[in-house]
Structures are given as C-alpha cells and as structure tokens.
Amino acid sequence: MSGQDLPPVPNNAATHGLLSALASYRAARQELLAIMALGRSNRDPLAEVAEHLVLALWGGRLAESRVQANYDLVSLDSEFVQVKYLANPLGIWPNEHTVRSIPGVDWYVLVLYEAFEVTGVVAFPPDLSEICTALCKRHPGQSTSLQFTRRNWWAIRDDAETYRQLGMRVWLPPFQ
Numbered sequence: 001m002s003g004q005d006l007p008p009v010p011n012n013a014a015t016h017g018l019l020s021a022l023a024s025y026r027a028a029r030q031e032l033l034a035i036m037a038l039g040r041s042n043r044d045p046l047a048e049v050a051e052h053l054v055l056a057l058w059g060g061r062l063a064e065s066r067v068q069a070n071y072d073l074v075s076l077d078s079e080f081v082q083v084k085y086l087a088n089p090l091g092i093w094p095n096e097h098t099v100r101s102i103p104g105v106d107w108y109v110l111v112l113y114e115a116f117e118v119t120g121v122v123a124f125p126p127d128l129s130e131i132c133t134a135l136c137k138r139h140p141g142q143s144t145s146l147q148f149t150r151r152n153w154w155a156i157r158d159d160a161e162t163y164r165q166l167g168m169r170v171w172l173p174p175f176q
Helices: 012-035 045-058 129-134 150-158 160-165
Strands: 080-088 097-100 107-114 117-124 145-148 169-171
Touching: 012 045, 045 080, 045 107, 045 117, 097 107, 117 150, 129 160, 145 150, 150 160, 160 169
Parallel strands: 080 107
Antiparallel strands: 097 145, 107 117, 117 169
C-alpha cells in the first residue's frame, strides 16, 4: 500500500471546532425560527427573515406555501409581493441582483443585508423604466429588469424621496 492510498488523518481540533460552531448556529437558528413561528424550517434563514420583515413593514399575510413561485405575501391591499434578498459583506459587494418584473406580481421587494445586518428594504413596481433612467442604467430590457448594484443602493438610500416619487417604496433603519 503506497502513502497515496492511506486515508487522511483526521484533524480532531478542526472537527471539534466545526461541530461546536454548528451547535451554536443550530441553537441561534432554532431561536430565530421560534420567533417567526416556523418550527422546523430548513429554508435559508435570510430568506425567512426577509419575508417576515417585509410582512412586518408592509402588512398583509404570507402566501399559503412558503416555497411557491412568483409571490411570497399578499398585502393588505391584495397586492402580490415577491420578496428576495441580497447579502454582502461590508465594503466591496461581490454579489449583485437582477430585479425582474413578474407577470401578475405587483411588487418586487429586495431586502439588503450587509455583514448580516439589514441595511435597507426597497420595493420596485412592475414598470422599472423611470427607476432605471434615474439610476442611469444602460442594460437592455429596462422596463422589466434592473441590474441592481451597490452604487444603485447608495443612490436610492441617499435620495429615497426621489425614488419614492418614481413609484418605489423604501425603508431604512431603524425601521420604526
């Protein structure tokens, strides 16, 4: 048997550290799920938090199925709302997001996380033309899609009232 055929030697310290961190995460996740009354969800916790946060901000009710296509909640005005999230570290954003109009859906909401902290919530109407123009976008299909970047977030965050006048809804911390 050559040295290449031997199984790897376990790193007990790394294994213990990893399993200990998973136990801490599990406890925190169970607490978070209990607050949202979700019991045993295996869905992405950032998606769960995003949907419940938008529900708390907007009002209405969650969709009957948490994994259905097209919308995640129905507003008090019977509007269909899709909720997505964009998570990035502080500083440079390695992740961006394409906002898309969805037939039959009235609002596309994006919850923004930076270093696992909610830094804003933005809701887009189905026609994105004026918003893309205000953001100086140059990509095709601007009536139905918007390639959302950190620079776009800064523009909306720093001049929320202008974007509200273009049909958006914008929530900024402290969310009171």
